[in-house]
Amino acid sequence: MSRPLVLTQGDPSGIGPELALKAYAARDAAGLPPFFILADPTHLARVARALAIDVPLEETTPLHAARVFARALPVVSHGHEARGPFGRPDPEDAKSTIASIEQAVAHVVAGEARAVVTNPIAKSVLYAAGFAHPGHTEFLGELARRHFQAEFRAVMMLWSQELAVVPITIHIPLAEAPQRLTRALIVETGAIVAKDMRERFGIATPRLAFSGLNPHAGEDGALGREEIETIAPAIEELRARGIDARGPFPADTMFHAAARRNYDVALCPTHDQALIPIKTLAFDRGVNVTLGLPFVRTSPDHGTAFDIAGKGVADATSLIEAIRLAGRMTA
Template sequence: MTKLPLALTQGDPSGVGPELALKAYASRHARNLPPFFLIADPAHIARIAHELSLDVAIEETGPSEACKIFSRALPVAPIGCNVRGVAGAPDPQDARATILSIERAVEYVVEGEARAVVTNPIAKSVLYAAGFSHPGHTEFLGELARRHYGGDYRAVMMLWAEELAVVPITIHIPLAEAPKRLTRALIVETGEIVARDMRARFDIANPRLAFAGINPHAGEDGALGREEIDTIAPAIAELRAKGIDATGPYPADTMFHASARKKYDVALCPTHDQALIPIKTLAFDRGVNVTLGLPFVRTSPDHGTAFDIAGKGVADATSLIEAIRLAGRMAS
């Protein structure tokens, strides 16, 4: 029986997403990529391929034929509306197509026509102008999970590379708000989701979770802040009582050198930049954004729309290629 393909979204059509999709397809044999199809405007994708002189055949199709087509052409499932998509010039009029692409990708998984979702980068500011109400991709996917599967799903963002996996416990909020939002309940819930999905999606029987402190030197026994004493350490103790291998809180500045990374499978950090700075330093071109806590697999490149280089043919598809490979691995 033929495996189901992966569903790849267009991202912002004025960014590098279409170029990355074309380049990823062109490298399918060299990188041993699983079959995928792109949800986009076929005419727009063909135009981008022509403008960038990328020798990639485009074939309009539905998901059911994508695996058969994949060897000879990039399968493109039409989004149902025209896309302007001028490189480097984001247009709110294209926001509907960007959102539709994400919604369709999830629907294809729900309907059993795709086995995972891979998303190209979006520009939230462009979507906000069109009425998009979610802080980001991760939160929108959580809403789509609730819409299609019922229940209450909390999406957790993990950035993954072979040498490091990190989870920011608070994400898209001002830094000043992070200590207020960092509750014991939030830490415990995040740790439970991470441990569960590392077992289920990454086949790690007993995942080791290392928690960073929020203050310098992890609070220095209260001298530099009490969040570690009052909130983080009690949450870690609760996770350990639930049978999860959780340790910390550790000073964030000593958690990411090579020997320290050998002692855990995932680092969980109270703030966004504590988690993302080390992985983007170690694996900027290879990092993958993985959404945990959902009833379906979702991965994405760990970078933005790069409007400044869109249309120039210089975008590096490595992160998208790694996202496609990891989605195939997780969905297996």
């Protein structure tokens, strides 16, 4: 029997537990591969009762999870109590949230799971508990370094059937982006994206389209010189490595339907340049994929949604797509 995927708990006060229950309920209709969730079994059962989600739960081990999946949602305890009052994050739950991520990676490294699928976290809650990373992506890169004693650069990609995008700079103030956007960073990011698009997505020659930083991609230097001095030279370096890199193109004309047919993934200098178009085109279906790691990680492309937690109205589509994509990438 094939190894299952492992889902993390996410913030227990958010919609993650609800999404996991709903994804299991939709497993047959959605054609999902087997998965188990790392959580507090008591808390997950409490969520199921409160929201009247009729999903059987069974506490088990990763080794037996695939067999359990046919009759119940397999739950592997992460060893921490999760309080998780709906919509009101408890700082004490940071321990269980972090442990769930750490243990999920450990199960994949040990060969007990195929890939990690993470539920949404509330970074502000984790920061209060001493969490030292800007987000999931950076933390996963640190966990990869710990396990493999090697350097890995984690790259965030947002994927949907309509569009795949990569922000070259991520969780930094916009004013810092031009200084952080170096030729070396662009080349390193492009090389990682090209490698994983070949190896994880099966695209023999991935086409990478780069947007400019400035309006109209700098208008030949009239509106900024980053395109001339930094982005274009990086693209030429990637081409010299045999990578199909294109651009820089004006960001405001890259994302209409005809333009999207000319590339497989768009790489943008700033976070919002990349994420606004995909969240407009596929808000409920986008998947966050971490490239550059020695294991596969996917996640829903949304947050904890504390405002609707406990109301039973959360849409599990993005988590379902994340589970499906993780299965495809590790098939």
